Amino acid sequence: MRAPYQVLVFPYIITDNSIEYAIFERSDYEYWQGLAGGGEEGETTIESAKREAFEEAGITRDYPYIELESMSSLPVEDVVGDFLWGEDIYVLKEYSFGVKVPTKELSLSKEHLNYKWLCYEEAVTLLKWDSNKTALWELNKRLLNRINTQ
Template identity: 50%
Template sequence: MARLPLQILVIPYRYRDDGRIEYAIFRRGDHSEDCWQGVAGGVEQGETAEQAARREAMEEAGVPFKAPLVSLDAVASVPAFHFQDRDLWGPDVYVVLERAFGIYLEDDLTIVLSREHTEYRWVAYEEASRLLKWDSNRTALWELNERLKRDDINVPS
């Protein structure tokens, strides 16, 4: 299926027994430098950004499709040259919009990595923010963390 010039970012989160919030971040396997990020991927033709977020979370981390997904306000523009499919989009596509989401995982869910990543870590906000490579990831993480602190997100009990 053809990839659209639309990117998604998904940040998994969970609550520990003591109420602390942790975020899953992923080390990319295809970068020579140390690259930590959320789950990221493209939206395919006929798919909504929300559907792509669920699919990518399942493909890259084994997250169940029914896990609660939170649409964030954070958006970013990523230069098109970062994407393999850029030549398919024509010469007038200079940037790709990135939509961000949070996804709630039960504390006992085991993440299953795809070959895109070499490892993952559950970390507190401060460490995640420090390790994330991309500004867009840090912005989305900040928004998700603020919403969770303010209880703006309903999580199943």
Template identity: 50%
Template sequence: MKRAPYQILVLPFRKLKGRDPLYAIFRRADCGVWQGIAGGGEFGESPLESARREAFEEGGIPLHNTYFALDSLSTIPVVNICGFKWGPNVLVVPEHSFGVEMYSPEFTLSNEHSEYRWVPYAAAYRLLEWDSNKNALWELDTRIRKRKLRSLRRPGGKGQRARPR
């Protein structure tokens, strides 16, 4: 499929009874920085569909896991993604952010990542390289703690619809 002019960011988390949430962060194999799962959309996909696909491809996250909409929306310069693929007038693309609840602590990493860690919020925030990841992590952590997560429709299941972006 052809790449759509947007990016997605997925932050996996675990809620453990009586403990603070843990967040999975991933070390990029090519440059060694820590980040969430990130990738490009494909034409015909919604950002949520792209998030599910990228999370499955990069981490083996089951498609049926529950995803949560985040308001965090950044723009990424096209030169940091794939150049001027969409023509000379598209200089930045939006990055849509999601949280995904994990029911198992294990991932199946693609060759894009060399390792992952489950860490509390403060450690994840310190290790993450990109400001967009830090902003989305802060929002996700705040939503979890205040019980303000917005669940998105599961494939073939029921759930709240995401608000339009």
């Protein structure tokens, strides 16, 4: 059964001190976003993020994840279409993550038409949702800080 929260995941790859992020074009609405989906009952948010990344892009669960502070609230009707969990749950929390991958080759599910690897500045201009833009900004800043302090 679906749990009342969402996860958002941005795959990234670091080469020669440059960072690229994968963004995904949805097949149903044809806009760009990170990997996103709902949690399932009994999962932690990180378990949900790993499952969604595997289901939507073939990213194995053992790659290193970064849990971000970025969190959004999404209207329940915009996410699942109705009050699936009763009249008392109006918004769903969206938890954000980054995942470091070793290759740019991803295996898309039917939820996505395409994906692109882009630098932060290019990726953020294509993203539809503000929550995605904020999460990608945070991930980019965290990774740049790590690179600059090495």
